[in-house]
Structures are given as structure tokens and as C-alpha cells.
Amino acid sequence: MQVDERRKTPEADQSLEDVESGEPREALEAAESLEDVEIGERGDALNRDETKVSSNSNIVIFTCGWYPAIAADNAGVVGEEYPTDARIVTMTCAGRLSPALILDAFGSGAQGVLVAACKPELCHYVNGSSTCEQVVAETRELAELLGISSERIHLEAFDTEEGKRFADCVNGFYKKIVELGVIAVEQQ
């Protein structure tokens, strides 16, 4: 990693003044010294790291920012475990989820998309959840045309405090995605 080379800069020691005791000094030192790196040099330091744990069953979870987001947080509050491959993207409302975004998730390597919406009668925007239902149904058809099993797209409605159900749902969906395997992409 290129940044490592540039760690020892004159200002690095000075910037340590705001390090509080008990914190990992080395890492902070590295981080603080970044300030002195010219922006031009930073440009090519893209996050292409070699340490990535290989994983081929990533799930993108789109959560509505209202109740499902609270349910997702609640899973953390009650400590319900689910796979690390499940990653959450919070939006204002599941109703703004477009087919393009769902397919984008597959495009960037996800093997499954879970959409967590509010219960339709509780939708903050009244028609967001019902729109989401339609969009997901349409996208499932589109996905089939593209050779992606419609089973890889799942919509679930959550209320607040449903952390356990959220985790159970993610676990169930993840199991299905692992069973389905990696999306087969035809090589050109």
C-alpha cells in the first residue's frame, strides 16, 4: 500500500497531540499524517486492497429509512447475528428504489437483494411501500430476462422492534442465496 510509505512525515508527531491515551497510536499516526499527502498523490491510492476476505454471496439490503431501518438497528440492539455478507443501504423510503438500483447491486457483485420496506398501511409517504411492491415485482421479471433468478430479489415488510425477525429474514435469505450459488455470467 502506497500510503504506508508516506507515513513518516515531519508533521506526524506534532499531530499526535490530540491522541487520547489508550488509543492505537500507530494507526493514528498513519492517519493523521495523511494530511500532508498532496491531493494529486492521493488520487491513485484507490481502495484496492489485497486483504479483502474473499466472499461470493454478498447481499445488498435496501432498507427504508423509517420502520425497517429501526428494525435493522434493533437487530443490533438485541444482538441477533446474521452473515457479514449482508450489507445495508438505507434510503429515505423503499418507494424510491428503482429497478436500476436493484440491478446495479447485482452489477457490482451482489448475489442477492433484500428490500426491507414498511408495512403498506404504515408508509410515511402513504404510497411508498405499495410502489416498492410493484417495482420489486417488475424487477424480478427483468432479472429473469437477464438470467438472474427472481428468487434473488426478496421484499419483506418490517415494523419497528422487529430486530429478531429482521435477522431471521436475512439469515433465511442468505441461506437461499448460498444454495443458489454464484450468478452464472456468460463469458463473451
Next chain:
Amino acid sequence: MAFGESLGETRGETREMKTREIPRIGVVLCHCGTEIREALDLAQLEKQIAAMPGVVYLKAEAYPCSRPGIATLTKAIRERRLERVVIAGCTPRLHGGLLAQACESAGLNRWFVDMANIREHCSRVHTDKARATEKAKALIGASIRKVGLARSYEAVRMKPRNSVLVIGGGVSGLGVAAELVNLRGDLPLDITLIEKENTPGGVLLRLQKPYPYRKAAGDIIKEKLSKIEGKVKLLKQTEVVSLMGAPGHYLVRLSDKGNVEEHEFGAIVVATGADCVNLKQLAEVEPLNTMSSFSGRIITQIDLETEPPIVDFKTVHSVLFVSISVPELSHSGSRVYSLVALNNAAVLKETNPELEVWFLFKDVPSDLEREFARAKSVGVMFVRLDDERTIEFVKNGLRVGMPAGDSGSVRVDSAARGEAFAYVDNGLEIKGDLVVLPTFLRPRVDSRGLAERLRIPVDAHGFFIEPHIKLRPGDFIERGIFVVGSCHSPASILESSSQAMVVASRVSRFLGSEIVRTPFLSQIDQKVCRGCSRCAEACRWDAIEMTPLDNGLKLARVNDTLCTGCGVCSTVCINGAPSLAPVSQDQIRAMVEAVGA
């Protein structure tokens, strides 16, 4: 937009980055005491984040939400000239507002700040340290991409209109109006109360002396009416046709006997009450199939309270009050029904001492101890039922079935006179010639229509529901619309009156303060719009207008006052023209890319 576009293209490896246009991003990595530090490999994480494009400042901190933590952050923003900040830690719902405010105070726009949730979404739900660290990196990476593309937006601030519309002239609606008149000294306010019927009063008009008042229900209404007389605009036979606009500035069309007029209101109070379920309707949802074998009369509580009375108690010897709960009707176990039944039983026994009054019940809420004691003291006899001790109608009264082996242990409080009851095989027979069932309340038939027009949520049965029963009682999700009384859940007169006070104070607080509207509104990129009008058709709020251009084409334009920010327009556009400021579709796409890979 300049830097946003360029950063959005950096995902390809061959593309060049325009160096001057990368924002300076600062990342604060919260340890949350030791919680996150123990769950994730932070040294590794810091290395990886430091290598991300645009990151010029990284600070690991035990508590960034603490006062020293915030001071460090604001200092860093100023001194390191940070243009974007990502705070990786707990859920934005916890300290998001606080930290965003801190960043704002240091001169950063609110939308240049994002929180990556590596606690609830990561450290707390995973046990594999290496993989959790990998996920945390992806989550923080997504936030960095998101703020990198962010644009600044300012919240819209405005004063609400000083007018209130109260829908419904029952005890709740009149109560709110009267309370608002009381509060008027603090606030100049136009209050309009609309009533669907010709006379205000609602269900109360049918009652004689409701508990705990010692006066006729009609007088309660008169008293409330006299309080608001001349100070509140009372429109009879008027209904809401449509609602447009946003909190503080609602445009409401009211139909006054067919004449539709437009009015502007700052706030709206929904007090439409509920309908009483009569015996015929009750039989439809809960067929008490043995009811036909009963030779006496069956009524509901409201028939007992109706003025003038419909039952001549000179011909009645024994009255049986039966508490039933009907799963088909929501809130059928509400305390209101127990309250009304206990009170009516006590009043009946007090006024007709020679009458035999029985009370068959499953549960009475513990806070009705006083009413229970009162009924017991005047000589009402109680029979406790449970799942096994069920009731059925027989010719001369009711029979309480008992499970096998339960020989006559039904507790009968107070010694009954004469031959009023007898133990029979597997049960207890109680004689009676009048059975009183609860008068259940259910949502008005048009409540769903009103909910649709006012865009407020209802529960599965049609009662209006608030966003949080404890944190925001009386509110709706949409600030500026409030709910009171039985249209929310069955409420007694006392409950309605106290709810009216709560709502009146919330309304006056709402109207007295400045409204801050988030800039979460649809924005249509005019360079991309082809004028197909799909978005205008999809918009539930009619917030998108198609404006014709000189060359004959059309262009979609968003009316900011009507837009609720749902983002539905962005899902239907095939060109991707609409976007929900201040988090654009591109930003979400960038986040998806970061977490999906």
C-alpha cells in the same frame, strides 16, 4: 456538481481523477468505548480507510459524541479544512443529529456529513472479526462515496399560518376548539370547526348522564359550544374534499352542502369519532348463535343510556350485563367498554334497588377498581368467566358452562335473592329478562376515505394511528395533522377531553414555532427530462406539472409545496431525470457499488 461527476467516475481503474475536484474528507472512527474496538480489527480498518480516495483526516476516538469528541471534530473541520465528514459509529438515529449539528456549527453543510453505522449494522451482529472488519470497511467506504458526491442544501424555514381546521364536532373536536380558544391569549388564531351533521355533539347527543359527569350529555355539549361561540367558525354539514400543501400551509377544499370552497390552514385536527355498532351489526361479526333461544330482550349499553329511555324497568326483574370481546372488532377489549358497563350497572342498581343486576365478565382493567367497588357495594353481583367458563343463552337467561370436575365453584359475589340462580349439570343458570351487551365502537365508514384524502395512516380496522403511541401521542407522521378521540381508538368522554387538551397544546406549539422543512424534495434534471409525463402520472400528490416549451415539447417541473419527497417519480422515469435532493440516485448507486462488491 463538478466534483461529484468526476468522483463518480473514479470507479474505473483507467479513468483519471481531476485532482482539484476531490473533496477533502475527514473520517471519525468511533470506538464506542471499547465495544467497537473489541469487535473489529481497528488497526487494519484504519489502514484501509486511510487509503481511500479523498480521505485526508482520520481520527479514532473512544467517544466522538462526547463534548471533547465534538470539540476535536469541529476543530479538525476548521483547521484541516475538511469539506466532508464521515462518522463511523452507531446508528444515525442516536447521535446523527448531534454530530451533524456540530459539523454545521463548524461551517459544514448538513448533507456533507454522513454516519456509517458500524455498530448496529456490523459489530453487534457479527462474531467473525476479520469478516466484520471487512464489512465495516465496505460500509465506511459507502459513506465516503456518498458524501463525496453530496451537494449542499439548506432547510426551508417558514412560519405556519395561524389557522386550525378541526374536523368533527363531537366531544373531542369541540374540546380541542374550546382548549384552543383558552390558549388564544398566547396566539392569535383562526379556528374553524366542521361538522358533517346538522348538529354538533356526535355520539354524546344520544346519551343521558354519562359517567363521571352528573349532568346530561346534552349540557356538556352546550357548555362546550358556549365556550367557543363567536370565537370559532362553526361550519355544519361540511366535509373535507381534498388536501394539498405541506405542514403549516395546507390548502383544504371544504364542501359546504355541495359548495366547494378552498381554505388555507396551518394545522389540522382530526376528531371524527367512531360509529356505534348496533345489535344487528354485532350479530354479523359475532354470531352469538344461542341468542335466538333467549326469550328476553337483548340491548347494547347505548340503548340503556339513550334519552328518553327505551326500556321500562318496571317490567324487568333481572338484568344481565355481559362483557364479551369480539376479535373481529379492533380494541374490543378497550377499557372504555368495561368502564361504561360497570358504571351503567351501578347506576341501574342505585336507581332501581329492587332490580337484580348481574355482571358477567372476563377481565376488568385494574385501574377501574373504584368503579368496581362502587358497583359491588350497591349490590351488583359478579360472575367471573374465563376461557373454559363460557356463556350460552337459554330460554330464561344465561347459562355459565363449567368444565368437567369444576363443580359449582363459580364465584358469585354477594348473596342473590330468591331463585335468581341455580346450579345445574355442568353449570350455573342465571335468570334474566334483559341482557346488555357492550356498545362497540368502530371506525366511521368513511374514515378510510378521509385517511386517503388527508394522507394519514389507518390501522387494519380503519382507526387512525399515530407514529408512536408514547413518544408522539396525538400526532401523525405528517407534522401539522393531529388526532384526538375515538377516531384513534375507543375513548371515554374523560379520555377524549384530556386528549383534547394534549392536542390543543401541541397544535399551539406547532403553530407558534418555525417550521423547518427538510430539502428532501424531488428535483428533475431539465437536461435529462424528455417530457414523457410518466412522473406526473405516478405522483400521488399532483406535485409534478408538465410545462409546455416553445418548441412544443414538455418539461416536468416539481411544485415544492406539494412534493412530499417520496421519490416515486425517480422510480418511474426511464431517463433518470428526477432525483431526491439531497441524497441523489447517484449517491445511492455509489453506495450500492461500495457495499455490493
